[in-house]
Each structure stands twice: as structure tokens, then as C-alpha cells.
Amino acid sequence: xxxxxxxxxxxxxxxxxxxxxxxxxxxxxxxxxxxxxxxxxxxxxxxxxxxxxxxxxxxxxxxxxxxxxxxxxxxxxxxxxxxxxxxxxxxxxxxxxxxxxxxxxxxxxxxxxxxxxxxxxxxxxxxxxxxxxxxxxxxxxxxxxxxxxxxxxxxxxxxxxxxxxxxxxxxxxxxxxxxxxxxxxxxxxxxxxxxxxxxxxxxxxxxxxxxxxxxxxxxxxxxxxxxxxxxxxxxxxxxxxxxxxxxxxxxxxxxxxxxxxxxxxxxxxxxxxxxxxxxxxxxxxxxxxxxx
Amino acid sequence: xxxxxxxxxxxxxxxxxxxxxxxxxxxxxxxxxxxxxxxxxxxxxxxxxxxxxxxxxxxxxxxxxxxxxxxxxxxxxxxxxxxxxxxxxxxxxxxxxxxxxxxxxxxxxxxxxxxxxxxxxxxxxxxxxxxxxxxxxxxxxxxxxxxxxxxxxxxxxxxxxxxxxxxxxxxxxxxxxxxxxxxxxxxxxxxxxxxxxxxxxxxxxxxxxxxxxxxxxxxxxxxxxxxxxxxxxxxxxxxxxxxxxxxxxxxxxxxxxxxxxxxxxxxxxxxxxx
Numbered sequence: 394x395x396x397x398x399x400x401x402x403x404x405x406x407x408x409x410x411x412x413x414x415x416x417x418x419x420x421x422x423x424x425x426x427x428x429x430x431x432x433x434x435x436x437x438x439x440x441x442x443x444x445x446x447x448x449x450x451x452x453x454x455x456x457x458x459x460x461x462x463x464x465x466x467x468x469x470x471x472x473x474x475x476x477x478x479x480x481x482x483x484x485x486x487x488x489x490x491x492x493x494x495x496x497x498x499x500x501x502x503x504x505x506x507x508x509x510x511x512x513x514x515x516x517x518x519x520x521x522x523x524x525x526x527x528x529x530x531x532x533x534x535x536x537x538x539x540x541x542x543x544x545x546x547x548x549x550x551x552x553x554x555x556x557x558x559x560x561x562x563x564x565x566x567x568x569x570x571x572x573x574x575x576x577x578x579x580x581x582x583x584x585x586x587x588x589x590x591x592x593x594x595x596x597x598x599x600x601x602x603x604x605x606x607x608x609x610x611x612x613x614x615x616x617x618x619x620x621x622x623x624x625x626x627x628x629x630x631x632x633x634x635x636x637x638x639x640x641x642x643x644x645x646x647x648x649x650x651x652x653x654x655x656x657x658x659x660x661x662x663x664x665x666x667x668x669x670x671x672x673x674x675x676x677x678x679x680x681x682x683x684x685x
Numbered sequence: 686x687x688x689x690x691x692x693x694x695x696x697x698x699x700x701x702x703x704x705x706x707x708x709x710x711x712x713x714x715x716x717x718x719x720x721x722x723x724x725x726x727x728x729x730x731x732x733x734x735x736x737x738x739x740x741x742x743x744x745x746x747x748x749x750x751x752x753x754x755x756x757x758x759x760x761x762x763x764x765x766x767x768x769x770x771x772x773x774x775x776x777x778x779x780x781x782x783x784x785x786x787x788x789x790x791x792x793x794x795x796x797x798x799x800x801x802x803x804x805x806x807x808x809x810x811x812x813x814x815x816x817x818x819x820x821x822x823x824x825x826x827x828x829x830x831x832x833x834x835x836x837x838x839x840x841x842x843x844x845x846x847x848x849x850x851x852x853x854x855x856x857x858x859x860x861x862x863x864x865x866x867x868x869x870x871x872x873x874x875x876x877x878x879x880x881x882x883x884x885x886x887x888x889x890x891x892x893x894x895x896x897x898x899x900x901x902x903x904x905x906x907x908x909x910x911x912x913x914x915x916x917x918x919x920x921x922x923x924x925x926x927x928x929x930x931x932x933x934x935x936x937x938x939x940x941x942x943x944x945x946x947x948x949x950x951x952x953x954x955x956x957x958x959x
């Protein structure tokens with residue numbers, strides 16, 4: 394439509410442009426600029442060229458951070474995806490009981506990360522925690538879940554899986570709703586058993602949902618922070634220092650804005666790569682279903 | 686054969702029900718039970734879940750330790766402010782992007798979408814120093830303004846407006862309605878389901894948010910509830926888990942109640958993104 398006055402569209406977009414410019418694009422440019430400086434927030438910044446990046450590489454900090462963030466994300470995404478799919482198929486039934494249980498699983502996604510992290514810290518508590526006590530009663534050794542550098546990252550991943558599985562379950566449930574009953578009837582007429590029906594009807598039809606959940610939760614897991622800050626503060630011995638926590642620590646604990654900015658730039662590049670992966674997976678997911 | 690499968694499937698789904706109830710409701714129950722106990726009980730027998738009697742001592746201590754009411758109001762004010770601002774700004778922007786012809790429209794739309802790729806975790810350092818230089822750190826402004834526009838919200842409003850016929854807008858213009866009246870008086874009510882989803886999603890997300898208030902505030906005056914509850918543990922020594930769990934219950938209950946009340950809309954908001 395023709396705007397009533399030529400200036401109208403620009404007026405309507407002005408507040409949005411102002412906020413996005415001020416809080417999204419401008420800071421992005423500043424992060425890039427800061428990554429070439431050494432700055433402690435107190436004294437004036439000093440230009441150091443690429444040395445922040447060089448230091449991140451040579452100290453092994455970058456590779457360590459990438460590795461930890463990726464291991465955490467991959468575990469969280471694969472397990473929550475598989476669990477969510479299983480729960481969706483098992484709980485896709487009419488009745489109040491099922492609705493209640495679906496709601497219970499999803500509620501963890503609605504509650505704050507802080508609440509979930511604190512709750513699980515108490516459950517995983519080495520002395521009085523529920524899990525350790527149960528394991529001891531069963532005669533099994535109780536691990537120091539958050540105190541052991543080999544275990545802590547996966548303990549955090551477990552807690553995150555508990556929190557977000559409801560999300561993938563809900564997306565899969567919505568996907569299940571869209572599968573026409575006639576497909577199952579046709580498959581049953583062809584003599585397909587339940588497992589075959591899942592393999593040849595349910596799973597192909599759910600593939601776009603899987604691509605969506607998998608990639609969005611990958612991108613979100615990559616940005617994990619709350620659970621780390623509350624439960625482990627990046628420890629023990631840096632074993633849970635994922636990207637955002639490392640950035641946060643550089644700024645607010647070590648006052649190294651330059652190093653933090655360099656790390657942020659790399660983090661942002663990773664996010665862009667993951668988004669490219671996401672677009673590719675969506676296209677693939679929909680293309681395959683188109684043929685199925 | 687079919688019968689046996691069906692019976693097996695039912696048994697499996699009962700098993701799943703039981704496991705799910707234990708895995709997801711168990712932790713909640715443990716949280717509430719802990720919050721109703723006293724410190725001596727927890728020290729003596731930490732894992733035995735049933736309290737001898739129901740004690741509200743932990744809640745009294747939480748209320749004594751932190752100004753819960755003030756933090757709760759801060760949190761709600763922040764989340765409400767953000768959700769309302771996002772809707773107020775998304776409507777005219779979405780209207781321009783969906784309905785009006787102007788040069789640079791494609792670029793403007795692409796720039797809005799590009800913001801979906803830029804999370805707060807990337808921008809917080811410059812925003813922190815920028816807000817600091819104008820004296821906004823530790824104010825409600827620092828918590829609300831950076832989230833005044835939701836790129837996703839703008840996109841969803843634009844998508845919803847695409848399906849509104851141009852004729853309706855033409856007719857309103859002929860009736861002499863101003864553009865702002867068309868946007869907020871005619872189109873907004875038509876988009877009620879989209880706006881409700883947007884509002885709920887945004888409200889819950891920012892009520893729960895920990896990262897942004899953590900980096901933007903140091904002052905008790907503007908602190909939010911998630912920060913305060915997390916601090917309960919950091920300040921608490923050792924085993925005072927009953928107090929932390931009481932704080933946890935206070936923090937989660939409003940969101941869980943909201944979820945129970947508008948579960949369908951929240952699920953809609955989540956699945957709409959798929």
C-alpha cells in the first residue's frame with residue numbers, strides 16, 4: 394500500500410531502528426574495536442593489534458573453551474532430543490493424566506534457570522543430597538558431581554537436559570499432531586508393524602521438527618551461562634568455563650575487556666556458523682519430507 | 686498379535702508415566718519438602734524426605750534476609766515494561782514492513798532479521814560501558830531499554846499483518862482514522878492471539894532472566910528476584926538448603942501458577958516459533 398505520507402514508514406520504524414542500532418549493531422562494532430585494545434575499564438585503552446587473539450590461541454584458552462562448550466552442547470542437544478522424542482511418542486494420548494504429566498515435564502522449561510540450578514545443586518550435594526544418599530543406600534559410590542573436574546561439565550549438561558527436554562517434547566508433540574491419520578492406516582493396511590510405522594511414517598514426518606529443535610537448542614546451549622554461574626562458577630579447575638562464562642569472567646573478575654572482546658568476536662563467529670548449519674538443516678529437513 | 690502389541694504399548698506408556706512423574710515431579714517435591722523443614726532436621730537426616738512437622742521457619746528467614754516484596758515488584762515491573770514496550774514498538778514497525786511501500790523496505794526487514802543472530806551475551810560489554818557513561822547502570826532503564834525491541838516479535842507481528850486485507854485499512858483511512866488509530870485501534874485487536882503469545886513469552890523470559898540484571902546492576906534498589914535467590918546460597922554457609930529452597934519456591938511459584946493458568950497460550954507461543 395502507498396503510505397499516506399512518504400515519511401510515515403520511516404517514522405513507524407524509527408523507534409525500532411533506534412533501539413536495534415543502539416543496542417545491537419553499534420555494540421557489535423564496538424566489540425570488534427575493543428578486541429584490538431588492551432583495556433581494564435579504569436585506565437585508557439591501549440591499541441595492541443591482534444595480540445588478544447594471539448594470546449587466546451597460544452595460551453590454549455580458545456581451544457579449551459570451544460571444546461568444553463561444544464561437548465556440553467552436543468550432549469545436551471542429543472540427549473534432550475532423543476528423550477523429547479520418546480516422551481512425545483509415549484505421552485501423545487488423550488486423557489487428563491497424560492496432559493498433567495506433559496505439563497509437568499514442560500514446566501521445567503518455564504521455571505528460571507536459577508531455580509533449576511539451585512534445586513539440582515541441593516539434589517547433587519555430596520553430603521546430604523538426594524542422589525548421593527540414594528546411591529549410598531544402594532551401595533553404590535556417590536560421586537562429587539560438581540567437585541570433580543571430569544564430571545562437573547556433564548553434571549551441568551544433565552541438569553540442562555532436565556530443563557529443556559520439555560521444550561523438544563512439545564515441538565515433537567506439535568509435529569505429531571500434523572501427521573495425517575490416513576498415513577498410519579495406509580501403513581497398517583500394508584502390514585507395517587509399530588516399529589516399521591515409526592520408521593517409515595512418524596520419523597520422516599517429524600524430521601523437520603527434529604531439525605528445528607536440534608539446531609535451536611544447539612544455538613541456545615552454546616550460550617549457556619546461568620547454570621554455570623550458579624552451580625560451578627566455571628570450576629573446578631576451569632572444567633565448566635564455557636564461552637559466555639569465560640567472557641563474563643574476563644570482564645567482571647579479571648577486568649580484561651580486550652581479551653573478553655576478542656573471545657566475544659570468536660563466539661559470535663561460531664553463532665553465525667551454527668545459524669548457517671541451522672538453515673541448511675531446515676532446508677534438508679523439509680526437502681526430505683517433501684519427497685517422503 | 687495386534688492385541689499383544691497394544692497391551693505392551695499401554696504397559697510401556699504406564700512405565701513412562703511413572704518414570705516421568707519420578708524424574709520431573711520428584712525434584713519439585715524435594716524442593717518443597719526441604720523448604721518446610723528446619724536446619725537441625727536437615728543436618729540430622731538430610732535425605733529422609735518427610736518433615737516431622739510443617740515448618741515455615743525457612744520462609745520467615747528468607748523474608749527477613751531479603752526484601753522479597755521489593756525484588757518481586759522490581760522483577761515484575763521490568764518484565765512488564767519490556768513486554769509492553771516490545772508490543773508497542775513492534776506494531777508500527779510491523780505495519781510499515783508488512784503494509785507500506787517505501788524505498789529500503791527489504792533492507793530494513795533484513796536488518797531486523799539480522800538482529801535475531803545477536804544475543805545479549807555478545808553485546809553486553811559495550812552496552813554496559815555505554816549505559817555507564819550516561820549514568821544508566823543500576824537503573825530500571827538499563828534493564829528495560831536494551832530489550833525494548835524484540836526482533837522476533839517484530840517479525841511475528843509483520844507476518845500476522847500480511848494476512849490482513851489492504852481493503853480494511855483503506856476503508857479505515859476513508860473513514861478518516863489516523864494511521865496511529867489504525868495501528869493501535871484497528872490492527873492491534875485483530876492480532877490479539879499473536880500479541881498475547883508475544884507478551885507471555887517475553888514476560889516469562891525476562892522474569893526469569895539472570896544474565897542481564899546480573900551484569901547491569903550492583904545496587905539492591907533495582908536487583909531482581911532471581912539474583913536475590915541465587916545470592917541466598919552464595920551468602921548462606923554450608924547446609925542451609927531449607928532457606929535456599931524456600932527462596933526457590935517463592936521464585937518459581939508465580940511462573941508455575943501463570944503456566945498452569947495459561948498453559949495453552951504459552952505452548953502456542955513456543956510452538957509458533959517452529
